[in-house]
Amino acid sequence: MVIPFVRPACSLLEVREVGKRYDGRTVLDGVTFALQRGEIVSLVGPSGCGKSTLLRAIAGLDGDFSGEIWLDGVPQRGSSARIGVIFQEPRLLPWLTVADNVAFSAGPRRGSDPRVDELLGEVGLADARQALPKQLSGGMAQRVALARGLFPKPDLLLLDEPFSAVDAMTRTRLQDLLLSLTLAHGTAALLVTHDLDEALYLSDRVLLLAPSGRAGAGRLVRDIAIATPRPRSRRDESLAGLHTELFDGLNGIGALQS
Template sequence: MSVTIKSVHRTFKKSQEEDLIVLDDVNLHIKKEEFITIIGPSGCGKSTLLKIIAGLDRKFHGSILIGGQELTGPGIKQGFIFQEHRLFPWLTVEKNIAADLSLNDSEIRRKVDELIEIVRLKGFEKAYPRELSGGMAQRVAIARALLRNPDVLLLDEPFGALDAFTRTHLQDVLLDIWKKKKTTMILVTHDLDESIYLANRLVIMTPRPGRISQIIEIDMPYPRKKTDVRFQAIRQQVLTEFEKSELIH
């Protein structure tokens, strides 16, 4: 589904006398089945914007439309993946994916088995979180978020704590899921190469208060090579925009 962000403004109470403006007049339209990455300096409101789209933060001005309908709160249309996997340590991989749904239901069982295959965890269905690597645990979290077939998948720096090799592998897993499931994806990241490697469009945000500084079309076919001349040219374009933003703000 498409996502439309209209004039979103969010403040937090810094003190009794002072408000802290985190997001200021953010406007963005994300097309159905598009893969968007959002990048910007720490504290610019990237994660706050993601929570607003998820319906987890309602204390904002403006509006969010999912598939043309105004968002009023959390719902099955949006799946959310946090920076940490948040698995239940007492449940196996398959039960963590099913969460509050019963594996005795043949349709749920089929979906769980399909997702285990998609996130490349076949053979680990009965394993517990303590028996998994960080990358495997994050794949379980992705599968759990996909179980209810969300129209929009929101990812808040899900690979930030992983080593470079595992992170690269999970980027490919995520692209694989996106191609198979046709889910609209919005990924917040601090990793510039990751944002270019994955996105159809890359959204650059300014330092706080967060505004959209620039949107860059990534006109490269998949799979992408990070050593490609076009990849490096886009990388330099983003770095130049960051330098400009720092000077302006």
């Protein structure tokens, strides 16, 4: 069943009937949902169903799509300082210091901006401002990416599997850091992840994107609200049933495709 669009009051992000064709194939078909201020929403689904493609459209990195994307009541067709993007890899510029990387949206050598030190303090890297990316661990580099994403004071963070390249312990710490940062800055977040536990721990809602048919386009098939307020325990028993619901949903998708 496709989720119909119901426009709530004061939505920060509205995705309306977004479709995408690439190389003669439909990748996304009529994807519709809304995201509220301060809300964290995870987007899950099998590989190839268009999750990252959808994120690129929302970020303004790909304007070749049908449908509409609205931010705070204004239609979007391009990048916006009100939307921050954090990728799977930190994508730091190797010739710039940590401080200059954080402030890059303001210019290539703006690391002296007072906001940089504030953000580096928040992500636990106050002493690393003059370090180069090659001197950082994977977890440290992703902390810099989080600080860089927050530097323009965005209303919305888009995160494309940002913690998948680090070890399990670092991943849990980065998840907790994301929660504290979005709360402190009042920032909403849309997170693409393959990790159901991560989605359930971080999110207010989880959206399940699925291809329709054997080689069909990605469509939104489930919108699951998580009643337990954040921050929540990773051992919260109420999440177990939701994990099963998502897992069964993904298994059902796999059966339809096989």
